[in-house]
Amino acid sequence: xxxxxxxxxxxxxxxxxxxxxxxxxxxxxxxxxxxxxxxxxxxxxxxxxxxxxxxxxxxxxxxxxxxxxxxxxxxxxxxxxxxxxxxxxxxxxxxxxxxxxxxxxxxxxxxxxxxxxxxxxxxxxxxxxxxxxxxxxxxxxxxxxxxxxxxxxxxxxxxxxxxxxxxxxxxxxxxxxxxxxxxxxxxxxxxxxxxxxxxxxxxxxxxxxxxxxxxxxxxxxxxxxxxxxxxxxxxxxxxxxxxxxxxxxxxxxxxxxxxxxxxxxxxxxxxxxxxxxxxxxxxxxxxxxxxxxxxxxxxxxxxxxxxxxxxxxxxxxxxxxxxxxxxxxxxxxxxxxxxxxxxxxxxxxxxxxxxxxxxxxxxxxxxxxxxxxx
Amino acid sequence: xxxxxxxxxxxxxxxxxxxxxxxxxxxxxxxxxxxxxxxxxxxxxxxxxxxxxxxxxxxxxxxxxxxxxxxxxxxxxxxxxxxxxxxxxxxxxxxxxxxxxxxxxxxxxxxxxxxxxxxxxxxxxxxxxxxxxxxxxxxxxxxxxxxxxxxxxxxxxxxxxxxxxxxxxxxxxxxxxxxxxxxxxxxxxxxxxxxxxxxxxxxxxxxxxxxxxxxxxxxxxxxxxxxxxxxxxxxxxxxxxxxxxxxxxxxxxxxxxxxxxxxxxxxxxxxxxxxxxxxxxxxxxxxxxxxxxxxxxxxxxxxxxxxxxxxxxxxxxxxxxxxxxxxxxxxxxxxxxxxxxxxxxxxxxxxxxxxxxxxxxxxxxxxxxxxxxxxxxxxxxxxxxxxxxxxxxxxxxxxxxxxxxxxxxxxxxxxxxxxxxxxxxxxxxxxxxxxxxxxxxxxxxxxxxxxxxxxxxxxxxxxxxxxxxxxxxxxxxxxxxxxxxxxxxxxxxxxxxxxxxxxxxxxxxxxxxxxxxxxxxxxxxx
Numbered sequence: 008x009x010x011x012x013x014x015x016x017x018x019x020x021x022x023x024x025x026x027x028x029x030x031x032x033x034x035x036x037x038x039x040x041x042x043x044x045x046x047x048x049x050x051x052x053x054x055x056x057x058x059x060x061x062x063x064x065x066x067x068x069x070x071x072x073x074x075x076x077x078x079x080x081x082x083x084x085x086x087x088x089x090x091x092x093x094x095x096x097x098x099x100x101x102x103x104x105x106x107x108x109x110x111x112x113x114x115x116x117x118x119x120x121x122x123x124x125x126x127x128x129x130x131x132x133x134x135x136x137x138x139x140x141x142x143x144x145x146x147x148x149x150x151x152x153x154x155x156x157x158x159x160x161x162x163x164x165x166x167x168x169x170x171x172x173x174x175x176x177x178x179x180x181x182x183x184x185x186x187x188x189x190x191x192x193x194x195x196x197x198x199x200x201x202x203x204x205x206x207x208x209x210x211x212x213x214x215x216x217x218x219x220x221x222x223x224x225x226x227x228x229x230x231x232x233x234x235x236x237x238x239x240x241x242x243x244x245x246x247x248x249x250x251x252x253x254x255x256x257x258x259x260x261x262x263x264x265x266x267x268x269x270x271x272x273x274x275x276x277x278x279x280x281x282x283x284x285x286x287x288x289x290x291x292x293x294x295x296x297x298x299x300x301x302x303x304x305x306x307x308x309x310x311x312x313x314x315x316x317x318x319x320x321x322x323x324x325x326x327x328x329x330x331x332x333x334x335x336x337x338x339x340x341x342x343x344x345x346x347x348x349x350x351x352x353x354x355x356x357x358x359x360x361x362x363x364x365x366x367x368x369x370x371x372x373x374x375x376x377x378x379x380x381x
Numbered sequence: 382x383x384x385x386x387x388x389x390x391x392x393x394x395x396x397x398x399x400x401x402x403x404x405x406x407x408x409x410x411x412x413x414x415x416x417x418x419x420x421x422x423x424x425x426x427x428x429x430x431x432x433x434x435x436x437x438x439x440x441x442x443x444x445x446x447x448x449x450x451x452x453x454x455x456x457x458x459x460x461x462x463x464x465x466x467x468x469x470x471x472x473x474x475x476x477x478x479x480x481x482x483x484x485x486x487x488x489x490x491x492x493x494x495x496x497x498x499x500x501x502x503x504x505x506x507x508x509x510x511x512x513x514x515x516x517x518x519x520x521x522x523x524x525x526x527x528x529x530x531x532x533x534x535x536x537x538x539x540x541x542x543x544x545x546x547x548x549x550x551x552x553x554x555x556x557x558x559x560x561x562x563x564x565x566x567x568x569x570x571x572x573x574x575x576x577x578x579x580x581x582x583x584x585x586x587x588x589x590x591x592x593x594x595x596x597x598x599x600x601x602x603x604x605x606x607x608x609x610x611x612x613x614x615x616x617x618x619x620x621x622x623x624x625x626x627x628x629x630x631x632x633x634x635x636x637x638x639x640x641x642x643x644x645x646x647x648x649x650x651x652x653x654x655x656x657x658x659x660x661x662x663x664x665x666x667x668x669x670x671x672x673x674x675x676x677x678x679x680x681x682x683x684x685x686x687x688x689x690x691x692x693x694x695x696x697x698x699x700x701x702x703x704x705x706x707x708x709x710x711x712x713x714x715x716x717x718x719x720x721x722x723x724x725x726x727x728x729x730x731x732x733x734x735x736x737x738x739x740x741x742x743x744x745x746x747x748x749x750x751x752x753x754x755x756x757x758x759x760x761x762x763x764x765x766x767x768x769x770x771x772x773x774x775x776x777x778x779x780x781x782x783x784x785x786x787x788x789x790x791x792x793x794x795x796x797x798x799x800x801x802x803x804x805x806x807x808x809x810x811x812x813x814x815x816x817x818x819x820x821x822x823x824x825x826x827x828x829x830x831x832x833x834x835x836x837x838x839x840x841x842x843x844x845x846x847x848x849x850x851x852x853x854x855x856x857x858x859x860x861x862x863x864x865x866x867x868x869x870x871x872x873x874x875x876x877x878x879x880x881x882x883x884x885x886x887x888x889x890x891x892x893x894x895x896x897x898x899x900x901x902x903x904x905x906x907x
Contacts, residue, residue, distance in 0.1 A: 272748075334745065355883075359880050361887065365847075371850060
């Protein structure tokens with residue numbers, strides 16, 4: 008370890024202290040370290056100088072904390088829990104974060120940081136997404152990962168988690184920016200995604216590792232998601248949704264925004280369609296996106312999903328496939344749709360066809376609901 | 382002098398005859414009641430004294446002792462007023478000694494001597510007839526109820542005075558005074574020619590739900606309907622009694638006895654002739670649902686005996702309350718143990734549940750539903766697994782478009798048409814299960830399924846495929862076969878075919894439908 012590295016480690020120790028003083032947030036920390044002052048200098052600062060910068064209450068907290076905080080012990084504890092602390096002066100601190108307004112003062116990292124040499128795409132979208140959104144999140148996550156692109160997202164329910172999981176299962180890397188501490192798996196349902204991220208990517212947060220999830224912590228993390236990516240891809244979003252907050256931040260940071268078009272009758276596609284109207288890029292397929300933005304001719308990325316066994320359908324089956332949708336529908340809804348096409352079929356017959364198609368894995372049955380896979 | 386009058390009381394829904402013994406002797410004037418009377422029975426003494434006075438009879442100052450035998454059963458209710466009064470008159474010699482021979486008496490007295498109606502007349506009169514009584518003196522309002530029991534003379538009286546005059550007369554005069562109440566059972570049944578005001582023809586659309594309900598009615602399966610608010614779940618449920626076969630006489634007597642005990646039999650209806658339909662509000666208490674109380678009373682599940690118990694907004698019910706139905710659903714009766722004894726009420730009902738698929742009610746329509754997977758899982762979690770396990774059919778009732786509501790009824794099947802098919806399917810089951818103790822397909826256990834639901838090689842392979850492609854549990858397996866058996870019965874088929882199996886497999890709750898939304902789809906790399 009060079010002397011420089013040692014100094015840097017030491018500085019991290021002090022920065023970690025500074026971020027854990029009550030009443031000191033990233034803005035105050037930045038104020039204290041302005042003008043080339045290091046965190047160590049802050050630790051050694053005289054009370055008079057500190058009082059010039061801080062409010063009396065904040066000063067009291069700092070003075071108090073300087074008395075009791077055990078620098079080495081606390082920092083060693085963090086390392087023991089496999090959490091890295093990277094302040095903005097650290098060479099590993101992502102370059103992309105330096106350039107944004109309101110950059111975080113430091114990051115806590117579990118796993119690894121995104122590789123700055125590789126392209127990265129943020130895939131974001133609704134938590135309560137439709138089957139269409141699910142399918143696209145999967146497809147884009149997988150195909151972009153295949154092309155060597157890192158997927159950045161927020162590990163949330165729905166689009167976020169699905170795209171990240173798909174990317175990692177395809178052998179790619181993915182990074183999640185959390186709205187809670189990195190030791191928290193939120194939402195708990197995404198435990199499997201969390202474990203995968205730990206191994207095939209990283210979990211990032213600007214909050215201390217044991218911070219519990221709180222609603223007001225989530226919107227600020229969105230700026231980090233968009234900042235870490237070259238491009239933000241919106242899969243599905245309602246109007247006025249959190250996803251669109253991320254898009255606003257991406258535009259502020261100068262990131263490119265792409266959206267996937269949807270049917271104008273689907274409320275979950277309103278956000279995307281509006282974005283396209285406002286001039287966002289249109290992502291028609293993973294291959295299309297790769298070529299459009301990165302200029303990559305992805306041979307292995309499928310331009311259109313191939314549908315196995317589709318040729319072996321008899322006429323009735325193909326009518327049924329037509330009325331089926333990627334969204335869940337019940338038998339009576341399907342029967343009504345068939346009737347509108349002037350094809351009358353009894354409940355029993357329709358059930359028979361549907362179950363047969365399910366057995367052939369052409370459609371998916373969930374209780375009394377059915378949907379297409381593609 | 383000592384006298385004894387036969388009366389009766391109810392214990393659960395069974396009844397026993399009780400002897401009211403009265404002794405009027407010289408001594409300090411007193412009125413004592415023994416034989417484990419409860420507070421309201423003990424008060425009978427005061428009512429009787431005043432009622433006698435107001436009927437123009439003076440009781441001389443005597444030491445009167447009343448014993449209710451058998452003395453070891455706690456006496457509840459107010460049915461002993463009239464027998465006590467008559468017992469006193471008998472011991473005083475106002476009424477001839479043999480006037481109350483083989484006569485069972487029940488009734489409550491008002492202070493003016495009016496005879497008021499009591500609960501449980503039907504089972505008590507049945508018991509009296511079994512024990513060889515020839516005459517019953519009942520409150521007039523209960524006379525028709527008692528007259529359902531044949532081969533026994535039913536005398537309905539309005540007042541104590543009337544009862545006394547009646548008993549003082551000879552047999553010829555008696556017949557002129559009060560004609561015995563007679564009820565023709567066949568008339569009752571033909572009067573109530575099942576004229577329901579509701580009909581399935583009024584339900585537009587919802588083919589799947591209607592079909593599921595038909596299957597449920599045919600095989601006496603429990604059924605769960607899921608759908609957004611206003612999709613017609615309650616509308617369909619309320620029409621289920623119209624497609625069930627009419628009550629038989631023995632069924633009607635069973636149901637009437639329960640209603641009689643609960644005091645719910647109206648004076649103008651001698652018997653319950655229609656299938657009960659109970660739809661309790663979800664705020665119902667434990668006791669009201671399964672029965673009980675200090676003096677045990679039948680609960681809603683017993684009042685729904687041989688009929689339909691409809692639980693609307695099932696997920697809103699208090700979960701422990703719903704769980705109380707686990708044992709009754711299994712045993713088809715409910716046993717209630719209290720320190721006064723153990724009571725058993727029949728509870729063989731068809732459970733019809735209705736619930737929204739999620740808190741907002743619109744899942745899986747993601748254009749409207751914004752419930753999180755957690756919320757959805759929690760919502761359905763209000764109904765415990767053991768209850769869901771007993772429900773063989775689950776059907777989706779989707780929201781209906783406004784334009785479809787205006788369609789004329791001509792296309793819809795009427796209740797009577799569906800009812801005919803249901804009756805045919807039930808007849809098949811009756812023949813199949815003759816002498817086995819089973820009544821319906823839904824009663825079959827795994828062994829019965831082996832015996833009565835033989836599958837062909839093709840059908841077996843098909844079921845295996847369904848099993849694998851849908852990742853079913855062993856329970857779901859048996860449920861599908863049972864439902865398929867009923868579908869085959871409706872079809873008039875002796876053997877279960879592939880069609881029957883595939884249809885049956887569409888009426889079930891998805892194991893993956895709730896709670897695991899994310900995992901399922903994130904892992905589903907196709």
